Amino acid sequence: MRVLFPYLAQIHQIPHSLPVAVQLALRHPQIEVHVAGVSPRHLETVRQMLGRHAPQARIALKRLDIGWEDRGLMALGRSIAGKRRTMRLNRDYFAGFDAIVTPESTSLYLRKLGIGATMIRTGHGAGDRAIAVSERVGEFDLVLIGGDKMERRMLDVGIIRRGAYVKGVYAKFDWMLPSAAGRAPLFDNGRPTVLYNPHFRPQLSSWPKWGRAVLEHFAADTRYNLIFAPHIRLFDSPMRKLHEHQLRRYAALPNIHVDLGSERSIDMSYTGAADLYLGDVSSQVTEFLYHTRPCAFLNAHGVQWTDDPNYRFWHMGPVVEACDELGATVDRAFATHADYVDRQRHYFTSSFGLTPGQTSSPHAADGIAQFLDGQAIVV
Template sequence: MTRHVGFLFLGPAAHIAHAATVAFELDAMPGYRVTALVSSAAHARTIEDLAALYGSGCRLERLQASPLHRLLRLFKRRAHPRVRYVLGHNRHRLRGFDALVSPDAYANLHHLRGGPRMVLAGHGAGLRAHGRYPGMDMFDLFLLPGRTKLERLEQMGYVDPARCRIIGYPKFDLAAGRRQPGQLFGNDNPVVLYNPHFNLRESSWSHWGRRVLDWFLAHPQYNLIFAPHVLLPTHARLRLARRHRHAANIRLDLGSPALIDMTYTGLADIYLGDVSSQVYEFVGHPPAALHLPRPAPAVLARQPQPGHVAHGNRAR
């Protein structure tokens, strides 16, 4: 008997790599037929690229929102349709799977209640605290990166440990087989990766972002990769100065696949960031992690208050 499993890649593109290798490995197992479900052409290309890199023949299917929502989307600058519209419009198709796996706890999964088994694969390192996780009651199985996340969710009353499995960080499976990119800079100077977060309440960008770029402009003995979270350009409407765009020792990337596929965390000598799980990708990146120590100082999101001590590595 073949079990049909769908992987829901309907949210931010940055979350795809956190569960893609799980899909590829499951598809290679006897008795399973896996379909990667996406809602945009860009997401489809990301899956295709990762599958080619991994050597997977995983099937790909694009889900559409309703005709009305597709029409309304023509007037909006969104990378993909809103998840709730896609889930609602395709609920009959999705009920045809034996199980659905998602890297996100979508709040609108109630459309599928009583249907396929639901698995939450999660995304990120899982160490950043959140107030609530909407939709957690929909899941039958939780795939977690480590014991810390398990203990936190258990304390919050969201999960039963019997329904949890610790699987580590699936994104590292892609790093091990990556083609090594060419040298970004024409020198052997140290490379610093600056990765500000998209949440402006937690991001260093609004306070110090341009000052960081100016510092590297004045210190050409260091190379800088400015690779913010993929959502920061949308939230902050980044306008970078000409002097930054044309500096020989600064590489600016506001939208390429390298932002999410660990290209830069593997190339950098020093990580400079806020609360992103990319700090763990930098510290533990194979095979770069073999060359320890790898410095990862923090940039504080807000100016410290008088009497407060600023601590490093705020990634949670």
């Protein structure tokens, strides 16, 4: 049995499935595990994580072939190649596997290329947005999910079926939490630290409308430190160097740290280091709530969110409805956090189905092996 874990998107997806690949190799040696990536950075990130967490695992690595157009764009600063182009170029390679385990849904395109492998989805987040219950999820043969919240939503819309999903999985926690623990603080001034983590989609993100105002606010309000670490896709383009140049004034301030997409922006360094989460629709708030802390949310698009299940996480702290309310809302989030603690704990448990310190990649690997052996999963 040959199983492939391909990484076609940005590196933030790697920790969502690589721990599962390792456990599959260690616990089920009859399965040959392969990992493939689209760039040297992808493979270097994989090698570093394996060296740090599982040097004993026997996993074959390969860099996928990419075309001349993508080589040019990546030379200019984009971090990935076109996914469908990459799959077409590497069709014969993908065809050599019995199963393909992926964090995202674009890989279903392999079916259109005639690849008959069992398709397994790990996902790469635990938020409430509608994309989490997209019909495309239902096209996978096996789906790994978190806790009760996602199980109920997916069963209600009919995109998962009994015996074909593994519950209680969020593999990123297995490695990223220990990696982030004990790191030196980013600031040594004793002030509370706010993490501003805007999403990358313009129609959902606070960045296009309010982002600069947020940075200006914390440049002036030095009562707080600010980590500006947006979703890794926000500035992933050939224009990245220009964006870094435009933001260097903020990065030079002693109370602001800017990271547009380093490994630290994906390994929970910042969600672990911050005292308050400030964001819009990124599922990183769910990871932040591993330890209950104040949250505030930016409603830059005037969303009617209170009864919308896609914005359930906005009930974990106060919501900024107008940008000039930012300072007062952040202060209120700290002052009223006790009112949200029980709600945050329940939200975390229902999102992941895990208790702090519990690992889930062994459970995920066993479920995959069981499914590939023709057995239905018992939840």
